[in-house]
Amino acid sequence: MISLTAAEIADLTHGRLTVQTDVVPSSVVTDSREVSPGSLYVAKRGEHADGHDFVAAAFERGAVLVLAEREVADADGNPYPAVVVKDAVLAMGALAAECVRRIRSGREQRGEDFTVVGITGSAGKTTTKDLLAGIFSAAGNTIAPQGSYNGEVGVPLTVFSADEDTRFLVIEMGATGIGHIKYLADLVKPDIGVVLMVGTAHAGEFGGVENIAKTKGELVEALDEQGTAVINLDDGRVAAMRTRTKAKVLGFTAAPATTEEVEARNVVVTDEGHPTFDLVLPDGGPSVRVRSRLIGGHHVTNLLAAAAAAFAAGIPAEDIAVALSSQSAASRWRMERIEREDGVTIINDAFNANPESMRAALRTLADLGQGRRTWAVLGAMLELGEDSIREHTAVGTQVVRLNISRLVVVGREARALYVSAIQEGSWGDECSFTETVDEAYELLQNELRPGDLVLFKSSKAVGLRHLGDRIALPPRAGSAGDSAAGDAANEGNDLQ
Template sequence: MIDFTAAEIAQITGGELAANPHLSPSSVVTDSREASPGALYVAKAGEHADGHDFIAAAFSGGAVLTLAEREVLDPDGLPYPSVIVQDAVLAMGALASAVVERIRQERAARGEDFSVIGITGSAGKTTTKDLLAGILGAQGATIAPQGSYNGEIGVPLTVFSADAGTRYLVIEMGATGVGHIRYLCDMVRPDTGVVLCVGTAHAGEFGGVENIALAKGEMAEAIPADGRVILNTDDARVAAMSSRATAPVWGFSADGDPQAAFRAEDLTLDDDGQPVFTLVFPDGSAHPIASRLIGLHHVNNLLAAAAAAYAVGVGPEAIAHSLSEQKAASRWRMERTERPDGITVINDAYNANPESMRAALKTLAQLGRQRRTWAVLGAMLELGDESIREHTAIGTQVVRLNIDQLLVVGKEARALYISAINEGSWGSEALFAADLDEAEEILGEHLQAGDLVLFKSSRNVGLRHLGDRIALRGQAAPAESASPSTQEKTFGGEEKGQL
C-alpha cells in the first residue's frame, strides 16, 4: 500500500484528526478480524452490524488508526486514534483515488508506465478480470480484485493492495443503479475500459434494461481521449455505447463480426465443452486458442481479456498462449468436478440471470449428448416485474434442449418448474424441492453413475453450497473464497444487487 500519514488521510478525506498526525498505516481493512499490526480499520454502519462496535477488536489485532463516523472510547475512556468523517465509505473512495494518483505520479517520475483497466457488464466480469490478470501477471506486477470485489467498498480494497511497483491495476466494476460506474471510474480513472454485455438481471432495481445500458455506458464515457474503449459488438446495446465514447473504440465478437477488431473464427467446442477457435487481432494476425474454460459463453470473456491486454501493450503471441493455459480462477463459475462414482458436477451457481442461465443450459445439453443430464436450478433474483416471465422462459428452454431431469429448488423459482411441466407434459422428469435440504435428499436418492449435473442459481439462493456437497461427497470440501464479514453491509461480489 502507498504510505499516507494520519494527517494526510484526514486531509484527503476531509475528516477530523484525533490521532498522532505522523501515524502511517501499512494496510486497510474493513473486517476487524483481518486487522494486523499497522492496519487502518474502516468502521461503518452496515446491514448486519455496526463496524464501530468492532473498533476495540481491530486495535487488539494491531490496528493503529480507524476511519470512523463517530468517536469511540477505549477501556480507559480515551478516544481510539481516529479520523472522523461523515461517511466512511465515501472516505474510502477518496483515499483510494489518492492512492491511484500517487502511484501514477511516482511511476511517471521514474519514467515507468502504469495502466488502469476497468471491466463492467451484466455477466462475465469476474472471469474476464481473472483472464486479464493472468495475461498481465506474466508481463509485470499486477493487482486485481479478490473474488468479485467490484463496488464502492470492494474497489477501494483492491486499490489499497497496489503500490508504486504496480504496473497493471485491473478493476472490476459493478453497479446497483445509474451513476455508480461513473463514481467508480472517477475514483480510479481507468485508461482502458471494457463493457461485456447488458443483461436483464436487476432490471427491476434499475428501473428497466435501458437504465442498465445507461449505467454500463458510463464506462465508455469515462475513458480519456488517449485511452481505449472495448465493446462487445454482439450486444446491440453495448455496441451503441461507441457513440458515448471520446476514446478510440475496439469491438470484439464471438459471432465473427468482420468489423470487430477482435473476433473468434472457426469456433467449436471440444469433447469437454471447452471453446476452440482462431483469435484474430487488429494487426491481422490470427492465433489458435484452445481454452480450458467450459462453455461457449466464455468466448466473449476470452476476447475481451485479449483486447484489454493488447490495448496496454501485450503482444498477440503472449495473449494467445496465456488464454490457452488458464483455467477458471474463481469458484462456482462452470466449476467441474468428477466424482469417483462417475457422476460429473458442474457448479455454476455463483450468480444467475436469464442470459447466463440460458448459456449454462446450452452447455449442459452439448456436454450431455451421451449421458443423462440434470439441471438443478434455483431462482434468478432481482428481476422485478419480469421474474415470472423470465423463469417461465427458462423452464420452456429446459424442455426444448432435451435436458433429461429438472430439479427446481425454492418457491421463488416455482414458475420455472410449472413452465417445464406445461411445455413437456413432464411427470417424473421434473421435480420440485422447497429447500436445499430436500433437494439434497432427492439427488442422493436419484443420481446414478454417469449422470451430468448442473447447478445454477443466483448467489443468495445458496445452491453453490449444495453443488459443493454433491460434488465432494466423501472428499474434503474446497476452501470457500473470501466471504463478507457480518460487520459490513457486504462488499465486492457480495454487494447486494451489484451487476
C-alpha cells in the first residue's frame, strides 16, 4: 500500500481527525475480522450490519486508525483514533485515486512504465481479469482484484494492494446504474479500457438494455487520446462504442476481420470443452495457437479480450499465447469442473447468471454431455425486471431443445423456467421443481448415477453454488449414487 499519514488521509477525504496521531496505516480493510496490525479499518454501513459496531474489535486486532462516519469511543469514553467523514465509501475512493496518482508519478519519475487496465461488461469480467493478470504476471509486478471486487468498495480495495513496485494494475468494473463506471474510471484513470459485451443482466435496475450500453461505454469515454479502447466487435452495442472515445480503438472478433483487429481463426472446441484457435494480432506477424484450459466455447470472447489488452500493453504475441494456454480457472464457481470419484462430473457455474451466460452454460453442458446423462440444475436469474418471465421461459425452452436429460428448477422465482420446459417437451419425471435448495439436494443425492454430468447455474443470491459444492462431496451411504470413495472430491478453483 502507498504510505499515507493520518493527517494526509484526513486532508484527502475532507475529514476530521478525532485524535492527533502520526500513524501510517499499512493496509486497508472493510471487515474487522480481516484486520492485521497496522490496518486502517473502514467503518462503512452495510446492508446487514454497521461497521461502526465493530470498531472496538478492529482495534483489538491491531487497527491503528478508523475511517468512519461518526466518532466512536472506547469503554472509558475516549474516542478511537479516527478520520470522521461524511461518506466512508466515497472517502475510500478519494484515497484510491491519490494512491494511483502517486504510483504513476513515482514510476514516471524513475523512468518506469505503469499500466492501468479497466475491464467491464455484462458477463466475463472476472474471467478476463484473471486471464490478463496471468499474462501480465510474467512481465512484471501485477495487482488484480480478488474474486469479483468490482464496485465502489472493491475497486479501492484492489488499488490499496498496489505500491511503487506495481507494473500492471488490472481493475474489474461493475455497475448497477448509469454513472457507476464513470465514477470508477475517474478514480483509476485507465490507460486501456476493455468492454466485453452488453447483456440483459440487471436490466431491471438499469431501466433497459440501452442504459446498460450507455453505462458500459462510460469506460471508453473516460480514456484520453493516449489510451486504447479494446472493444468486442461481435457485440453490436459494444462495436458502436467506437465513436464514443478519443482513444485509439482496438477491436477483437471471432469473425473475419481487418488487419487492424485482434482475431480468432480456426476456432475448435475439444471434446473436453476447451476452446482452441489461431490468434492473429495486428502486428503483421504470424498467428500463434491458443489452447485454452477453460471450459466452454463462449470463453473465446474472454480470451480474445485478454489477448487484445495485453497486446495494447506491449506484450509479445508468443508470450500472450503461452500464458493463455497455460491458465485454467482462477476464481471459484465459474464453469468450475469437479470430478467425483464415482464418475459424476459437476460443472459449478452458479456465481452469477443472466440470459447470455445461461445460454452459454447450457450449450456447453450439451456439448460435453454427448453419450452421458446430463442434468441442468437451474435457479433464478435475478434483476431482470419486467423481462424476467420472458427470459426464464426462453431458458426452459432451450433446455428441451438441447436434449438435456434432466432439469431441476430451484425456487419460485424460476418457476417460469420449469413451466416452459414442461410445455415445450411434455416432460414427466425428466423435469422437477423444488421450492428449496435442500429439497434439490435430496433429489440429486437420491437420483444421481455414476457417469452423470451436472450443471449448476443461477444468480449468486439463489445459492446454487453452495449446492454444487455439497453435491461435489462423496455420496452418502444408501443413496443411488453410492460409491466406495471416502475422500471429498477436489473442489477446484475455476473461473467464469
